[in-house]
Amino acid sequence: MEAPRTWGGCIDLPARPSAPGLPEEEYNTLAEHILAASVPPLGPVEDELSLRNGLWYAPRLGKAAPLPAVLAPLRCREDSWYTIVATPSPAHRPLAEHLIAAGAHQLLFIRDTTTGTPPEPDERWIKELTTTGTTIKVIDLTPAESTQDTLARATHGKPIAGVVIAPTPLPARPLTTTAPHHLAAAQATIDTATHVERALHGTPLDFFYVLSSAAAAWGATGMAVPSMIDGALTSMAANRSAAGYAAAVLRWMPRTDTGELTRRDQLMMENSGLTPLTAADVTQSMDVLLRADYQDATVARVDASRYAASCRTQTDRGFLDLLGRPDTTHQQDTAEQPPTTIPPLVTELLALDPGLRADRLLDTVLLHVTDVLGESSGREVSPDRGFFELGMDSIMAVALKTRLDDVMGIDLPATLTFEFPTGRALAQYLLDGLPTATTPQPDPTQPSIEGAEDALDDMSDDELMSRLLAGLATSEQLLGEES
Structure with missing residues (x-):
């Protein structure tokens, strides 16, 4: 990439x-x-x-099979341990909570110490979870002791019934700044997971989940090191499945609350048709994926056509071959094509009095400008200041175009922010491009002016009140226009 x-x-x-x-x-x-x-x-x-x-x-990215109508609940054994290969962090809390809700009473986190002292776990949420009666241990693997002995000592010989490999999300890092020690740290993560898998190889497990990065698996700028980890762990899971053991790979697109994405990273994702996940997205999808029978699944908010087109501008990858290709096998007659859906904003603008449309469009443009700039809601963006004077760069400019493409339902020019460099100029350009609303034809089912008094006499009180309120709304609009 x-x-x-x-x-x-x-x-x-x-x-x-x-x-x-x-x-x-x-x-x-x-x-x-x-x-x-x-x-x-x-x-x-x-x-x-x-x-x-x-x-x-060679893999292909495609839409997952539909979920069954009823999913069996995830059930954990009270007398067994469940191992999470990760240094505990807030990003792992939803996973721990799901296992506890499923009946797990004993959780074992395994950190890696092969490259030095690992970061200290976040003790606050661990203490909160232990108040429910759950035992949570955090241990290290060291070369001085075999992994089997370390696990037996930590669990007091009790069985381990499930394993989750959950590497801590890594920040995006360009290839030009990737150094050998970054690769060494990634290899240490892989080695820790490998030691645990080999120590438990042949042990009957209820599940063996690899939780990984969708960005690393799908390919993205700055994902070389996470891709290294994902590839190795995916291979581990595939080898387990081939041997008849439990294994599944579940991936998520990056989240907005883990610190793995900068503002620029988020905008780049958005420009390519991807939307970062929220903590709620991960929690809800985890509940489904841990109970579904997927062997390899990814959770992502994605505009498939935009994503595939964005990737193909750089490299036409076979991995994306099933996404966003025009379907030439079932050509339909133009008359049979469904009518194009008008975006809600355009519908609203056409329904407004022409004198009110400019302000409504300007509000919309400034709202999106403020958002892509990352400004707080308390600071207003002047409609007459240049975008680049406000701090907008090329990534932000593409993000603004993408958002306006969506709300206007058209493909705006790539040079949009250069040709119309202020909020007011851009809003006027969009206003000039609005489709012309056709003059509505008289509805024969409605009473004409002639005989209107007779029609009013026949209306109920509710119908008369509706007519009155509609007339008042129109009057207010006209008065606002005159002032």
Whole structure:
């Protein structure tokens, strides 16, 4: 995503613990794929590949199958431990609360210490959860003791019935600033998860969940290191599933409340058709995903067509091949096409008296300008100050265009904020582009002026009051226009 002219991606090779490495013919096959990918392709680029039993597999992003009408509740055993491989943070609280609500009485968090002292856990919410009678322990894995012994000592020999691998979300980091120690930290996260999985390999588990980053899996600027973690953990889950053990990968798009996104990151997501999730989104979807039978699922608020089009401007990836392609297999006659839906704002503007439309549009434009600038609601944006004088950059300009595209229902020019550089100029441009409302035809079911008095005589009190209120509203509009 950051270097579209240079091939880069994730290749999942068969695990060979007894004889590391690949046979020469498989190395040659791998080299052929990479070299072929470095040539300008005739079709989509395959940048995620998996080699199994001599066959290559490539993933495709598509809409998940519908959920069943009734989901079985998640039930945890009171006498067993449930392990969360993560340093406890507020981002992990919804997960802990779901397990406790499902009946878990003993939670074991496993931190990583292979690269030094890990960050201290947030004790406040842990203490709040322990007041419910839940035992929560936080332990470290160290080279001085085997993982099996560490787990047995922490649980006093009681069984572990479920595992959740939940790496702490990492901030986006461009490739140009990614250093070896960032990769080392990512590898430490992978190693910790691997040690736990191997220690419990063969142990009957109710579930083994990998919670990961959708941005890392789908591909995004600054996601090289998180993608490294996601690829390794996804491969771990796939190997467990192939061996007949419980495993599922559940991913979420970045949240607005975890600190992983800057304001600029949020706007870039929005420009590409993605909306950051809220804490409520994660809590609600987690309740569903932990009970659904998905092996690999992602939670995202996405405009599929816009997202696919945005990605294809840089690289046409095979991963997105099912998204946003025009359907040429079922061409319909133009007369059979459904009418275009008019956006609510346009409908409202056309219903307004023409003299009131400019102010309504200006309010809308300034509202979106204020939002993309990140200004507080207490500071007003002058309609006559230039956008770039206010601090708007190119990312913000695209975000403003995207929002106005949505509310106006049209594709505005890419140079919108350069050609109309103030709120007032932009609002006037949008006003000039409004469709002309057709003059309404007389409704034969309504009484004409002639005989109006007879019609009034036949109306009920409620009908007369409705007519009176409608007349007053029209008068107020006219008086406001004159003043």
